[in-house]
Amino acid sequence: MLKLVGFDADDTLWHSEGFYREVHAQFETILGQYIDIGNANVHDHLLEVERANIKLFGYGAKGMTLSMLETAVAMTAERISAHHLHEIIQLGKEVLNHPVQLLDGIAEAVAEVSRDYPVVLITKGDLFHQESKVARSGLSALFGRIEIVSEKDPVTYQRVLSEFGLQPQQFLMVGNSLHSDIAPVLQIGGFAVHVPYPLTWALDHHEGFIADDEKMRTAESAARIPAAVRELAMKAARFH
Known part of the structure; x- marks a missing residue:
């Protein structure tokens, strides 16, 4: 039977990708003072630098800021001024200090789910930034445990579940990312509710994903999450 429900944070509980x-x-406006933005493919260059740097800096605004600095130096052939490098640092600070804006209805949805099951927050990213957002969200009291991890993959989910003394079929994950929240949980045998968000970071796309009608539901809004959890909980009881 279902014994634990996990929630993702960024773009599941509160808005995030839009700020990035x-x-x-x-960032492109700054670089436009040095290079022809129209022909420079700045987005692709930055994405490749971020992809390489994740192994060193992890996810989040700090890693993004360092990647922007590296990209700026490389794409301007080291011509970028200290003044503009400072502006890029300030952009990163803006993300770190941006107000937490909850998705419509999510606080009520988490509260409703928490009345039936223990809920845990599982998010990846910078420890300080994520802790700050959780504290400012006003939702922390709803979660019995908060896990801030470096990666959300099958190994990580298995570790979290083992610490709870649970099997995958007793766990359900709610999140917007097929790559981080849905696919790895389904892979280990758990259940998942996908809550699509209009924007998805390029490195969080999951090509070739095949939905699992038995263990997965899609909730088009936060208000539909509790019903999707209840429906899957009935299926989980049959898997027991």
């Missing part, structure tokens, strides 16, 4: 995209646009 705003910063990327401002």
